[in-house]
Amino acid sequence: MNKSILLFICLLTIVTIHAQNTIKGKTQVNAGIGLSQFGVPVYIGLDFGVHPDVSLGIEGSYRKHTNSSFNANLLGIGGNINYHFNSLFKIKSTEWDIYAGATLGYWIWNWDNNFPGANESGIGLSGQLGGRYFFNPKWAINLELGGGTLSGGKLGITHRF
Secondary structure, eight states: OHHHHHHHHHHHHHHHHHHHHOOTTOEEEEEEEEEOSSSOOEEEEEEEEEETTEEEEEEEEEEEEEOSSOEEEEEEEEEEEEEEOTTTTTOOOSSEEEEEEEEEEEEEEEESSOOTTOOOOEEEEEEEEEEEEESSSSEEEEEEEEOTTSSSEEEEEEEEO
């Protein structure tokens, strides 16, 4: 009888620890600035947990670049999928969220003149590696390298609902 109770308590503890790291059913809004060779992009995105370790999202970004030769605007819209490694790496802390994924996006370039090195609008695929630190249950600082509708990376905040 005591072994059954001990086994039940152990299983309950494991399930509870795993449930604290799950992202399924949670929605997050992300916003911040990015890194780019063409201006300083701003972005906003929405992620929704569809599995304990997988989220799907949508993101938009905008940047303006001006120099003596040309002016350019770039609007990016994309959808992403991320795998969250907390369960795989056995990260029991609910403050950390480590993830990697891919983004399929569409970039719209707008140039004010016929600059010979102008990029064209089009579809792009990119990868990202990122992490969040939740300093309270609803708010986090987010750092991501690569990917998204930005190039290079991004730094921002996350609000979880």
